Amino acid sequence: MSDFEGLRALVTGGASGIGRAAAELLAARGARVxxxxxxxxxxxxxxxxxRADVTDDTSVRAAVTAAGTDLGGLDVLVNNAGVGAQGTVEDNADAEWHHxxxxxxxxxxxxxxxCLPLLRRSAHAAIVNTCSVAATAGLPRRALYSATKGAVHSLTLAMATDHLHEGIRVNCVNPGTADTPWIGRLLDAAADPAAERAALEARQPTGRLVTAEExxxxxxxxxxPLxxxxxxxxxxVDGGMQGLRPRPAAAR
Structure with a gap:
């Protein structure tokens, strides 16, 4: 496909995992990324x-300005940078919640x-925020992470409304548990990594983790633009985790 031919895209958190897979796919389909x-x-x-630190406004503005100049404009923003967090509402201090x-x-x-000043000049402006199934399903020991992704979900709707008249589309993608470096680190730290992976796979109806490419x-x-x-x-993109309630294999 070449639906991104001639378009310019920016991907945050694009050096690994979902961000890297998205950047490479957009480039393969014709975008400069x-x-x-x-x-x-x-x-x-x-x-x-x-290089950019999304917690530092000066760093973000400098990187976006440099990228916009080198690309000659911007049509697509993939807002993907993020961090994980584990625990119930009791388990993380205020500093971790703020972070x-x-x-x-x-x-x-x-x-x-x-990015908005650049996107306003595009005829095909789009923003895609990486959200999570944690925004719409109650997952164990993910209180802080779920709260942030719930905010991303609501933010997406608000942004879509605010920028509709400017021709800027705003959507979000909600992955299930994806086989990314963060999940890899989580599994490595588990007392029984194999059992933990099996548990994560089992809670998705497809019986496997989502891939970054998916x-x-x-x-x-x-x-x-299509x-x-x-x-x-x-x-x-969650292997049916949000919407499906399959019967156990023994009961089919």
């Missing part, structure tokens, strides 16, 4: 790499705010 990341060193051509909200929610605010495919769908009538939408 800039990646913003705390550590952009793993990024190579044809992707353009810029995770600063990255997962305010990081998207800062990046969108810096989430990237959904991001590309929402960002594509989806020009789609805005204010959340697209689940």
């Amino acid at each position: 800039a990646v913003l990341d705390l550590d952009p060193s793993p990024v190579d051509a044809p992707l353009l790499a810029y 995770v909200f600063d990255v997962n929610v305010l990081g998207m605010v800062r990046t969108a705010r810096a 989430v990237a495919g959904a991001i590309a769908y929402l960002a594509s 989806s020009g009538a789609t805005t204010g939408t959340s697209l689940a």
Whole structure:
């Protein structure tokens, strides 16, 4: 496909995981792509790499300005940078709550705010926020993370409304548990990594983790000019976790 031919895209958190898969897919489909990341060193051509800390407005604005200049404008923003958190509502101190909200929610605010002047000049402007099934399903020991993703879901709807008249579409993608470096670190730290992986796989009706490439495919769908009538939408890529209630195998 070449639906992104001639378009310019920026992906935050694009050096690994879902962000890297999205950046590579957009590039493969014709876009010129800039990646913003705390550590952009793993990024190579044809992707353009810029260091940015989404918790620092000055850093974000400088990186967006540089990327916009090098790309000659901007058509697509993939707001993907984020961090994970474990625990019940009792388990994290205020400082951790502030930090995770600063990255997962305010990081998207800062990046969108810096990109909007560029996006307003595009005939195919789109923003895709990486949300999570945690925004719409109660997951165990994910209180802080779920709260931030619930905020991202609501933010997406508000942004879609605010920028509708400007021709800027805003959507979000809601992955289930994805096989990313963060999940890898989580499994490595578990007392029984194999049992923990099996538990994560079992709670998704497909019986496996979501791949970064599958989430990237959904991001590309929402960002594509072919989806020009789609805005204010959340697209689940969760192996049926949110909506399906299959019977156990023994009861089929």
